[in-house]
Amino acid sequence: MLFAAAIAAMIYLDVFHSIGHIKLPWLFYCNTVLLLLASWVFHSVNVLTIGAVDLYRRYSLIFALSLIFLILQTLAWHQLILIPQTMRAGSFLYLLSGLHFAHVLGGLPFLAEAWFRSRMSFNHETEIREKDRRKFRLLRTYWHFLDFLWIVLLLILTFMFMPYHK
Secondary structure, eight states: OHHHHHHHHHHHHHHHHOOOOOOOOHHHHHHHHHHHHHHHHHHTOOTTTOOHHHHHHHHHHHHHHHHHHHHHHHHHHHHHHHSOOOHHHHHHHHHHHHHHHHHHHHHHHHHHHHHHHHHHHHHHOSSOOHHHHHHHHHHHHHHHHHHHHHHHHHHHHHHHSOTTOO
């Protein structure tokens, strides 16, 4: 709901008070590829047949991709400093991308805990417990939602901040 409210406010202000335009940093598009790759890794797992070692490797890759996303997002914000922008456009860009950043960051402790548990289980068991399968499915759903949200935000920001959109 927070994203919807921020997007609605941005559209309202643009319609009635032109918020200006901004060129998005190219790292935003690189980040999209990283998120899609992490989602693909999640999606490609058959949670019923995967072994503990393979699950650990998948969690490791997803965790690494998520950390790289956060680092590149921080660098993208530094790129924004160099791009001339209006105050309103820049504010909404930072708000929306910052909210997404916070949600990815908020998911990392849960991902790290699942990663740690998978590491512990492949030392002792070859089977994955039902509890761990459920956690995997929940994390996968959360990451897919973050992907979808990022793509929607990127499309909105790309088309809203084009100088010729009016």
